[in-house]
Amino acid sequence: MYFLLWILAMPIFSDSTKDEGRNLALYGKATQSDLVKNPWAAEGHASNAIDGNRDTDFYHGSCTATEEEENPWWRLDLLDVYVVTSMTITNRKDCCSERLDGAEIHIGKSLHNNGNNNPLAARISSIPAGRSLTLKWKKGIPGRVNVALKSRATQSSLYGNGFAFNAVDGNKDGVYGHGSCTHTQQEINPWWRLDLLKKHKVFTVVITNTLDSIPERLNGAEIRIGSSLDNNGNNNPRCAVISSIAAGFSSTFDCEGIEERYVNVVIPGRKEYLTLCEVEVYASPLD
Template sequence: MKTYSVNRVTITNRLDCCDTRINGTEIRVGNDSSDVFSNPVCAVVSTIPAGATDSYSCHGMEGRYVIVTIPGTSEILTLCEVGVYVIFPGNLATGRSVTQSSTYGIWYAEHAIDFNPGFTKLWSACSSTTGETNPWWRVDLSYIYRVSRVVITNRLDCCTERIKGAEIRIGNSLENNGNNNPICAVISSIPAGASSTYVCNNMEGRYVNLFIPGDSKFVTLCEMEVYGEGPLLKKTFVKIKLQSSSSLSEPEMSLQLLSQLESALAERGISDVALQWSHPPKQEVRWKEAATAQSARRKR
C-alpha cells in the first residue's frame, strides 16, 4: 500500500511434492505494478527443500510491490508462505551490531533485530543465551542517543516467565559488558507473544543491554526495538602536559599519541570517543630544559 525499505523476504516451499518448481524464482521489489519484470531483482531462488523456509536479504531495496515470479513458459508457481520484513523508520537498533553472553544453538543475537517476531519458527527468528549465571544481550547503537523508549517482544511458545526480572540498561560504558550502566526499567512480566514498551525518559547512551541477574537464567528475545533522538555529538577540550623524548610536533608522533590515549580510554570502558588536536602540540618543556642546560654550560 505504500513504499517501504525492504530488509528481507522469506519463502516457504510446499511439503508434499514438486518442491523443485520453486527453482529459478525471482524476488523483485519496486513500484511498477504494470510491468513486474521492470522492478529490480532482490534475489533468485536456486532451491528450497520441501516444507522449508528460506530467507533472502534485500538490503533496504525500496518499493511498494514485492513480486515473486518464475520467468519462462508452462511454469507453475506454488507458494505456501511469503514473509516481507521492512525497515521501519525510527528504530535505532536496525542494522546495528549486537552480541550476547552465549548462544543457544542457532538462536543468534541478530535474530532480535530482524523484524521477525518468530511466531511460527522461534529457533530461526529469536535470540537466546544458554542457561547461565547473569546472561545478557547487547546492541551497540554506534553513537550516543537519547533513548525515549524500548520495546521488547516475548516468545510465544513457552517459558514466557524467563523474561521476569530482566533489566534494561542504557549507557556508554562497557564495564562488565555494559551491565553496570544505569537501569531504564526492570521487567516484571510480558505475556506470551506480546510486545511491551518501557519508557526511558531520554536516557543517554550508546549501549542498550537486556540483563538478567541470577543463576541458571536465559535471555530470550524475539524482538528488541529502541527509539529516541540523536546522535549526540559532544565536544570536550582537554589541556594536557606531557614529558616525551620524541618530537610531538611531527605529525606521525602526534597521531600515535592520540591512538595510545584512545586505547587507554577503551581499556576503561570508554570507546565512543574520537580524539583530535585542536592545536598542534608544542614542545615548551623541552625547550625550557634545553635553555637551562645551555646556560649551565656557559657558566662553566
C-alpha cells in the first residue's frame, strides 16, 4: 500500500471554530504494519504520510510503503480527543496506484487488532494516480475519549475548597485561586482516586500540575491502577512515578492498555499536601 494522508478535525471541547479545518495529522504520530525494504532509506516510512508534503513520486521520499503482506495497515494517533470531520488521502503517481483500491478507513478509540477493528468510517474504491481524495463526515467521528470526565473522584482529605472533583472538571487552569485544583490536608501518603465505574482499558493518564501552589509537592507521586480498594486502592499496581511536572504544565503517562477500574495518585512515604489541577484518563470501556 503506497499513499499519503491528511486528516482535518475539530477538538470535541473547542468553544470556538478556530480549529476547524486544521490538519491535525501534522501533530500526530504515525506507525504501520511493516516498512518496505531498506529502513535506512528515506522511502516508505509511516511518518512520510504526515510530513505536510504531497509529492507523489515514491522515490522522492515522502510516501509510505509496507511490504506486500496480508492486511497491511497504517495508523495515526492524534494524541488527544478529537472529532474527525474530514480526511484527505493522496495516492502515489509513479506506479501501481491500484494497490490502494478497496482500502478501509477505521476510526475509533481501541487498539484491538492494531486499531483495525474500530468502526468502519469509509472504504476507498480507487484514487487515480497522483490525485487526492477528500472524505467528509458531517457529524464527525470521535477518537479516544477522556473517561475521567464521567468518573467519580475522591481523596484522602479536604483542604479549603480543593475538592476531589476539581481534577476532573475539564479545566486545566493551574492557578489555585481559580478553583479548579484539588487540595488535601498535609498528611502521610495523601491520595486522590478516580472510579471509572467499571473496568476500562487505560492507555494514558495526563496530569496537570499547579502553577502557583508549590508544584514541587507532586514530586515522587505514583499513579496506581487496579481493581482493588485495599488501602484505598493505593496497593494497586504502579503505572508510573511522577518525578516532577513543571509549574502549570501537563505530563502524559503511558499505562499500556492496563484493564482496570480505579486510578489513584498517591504521594508515598512523606507528610505532604496533594494538589492536582486536572487528571485525564484516555481509555476504552470493556463491555
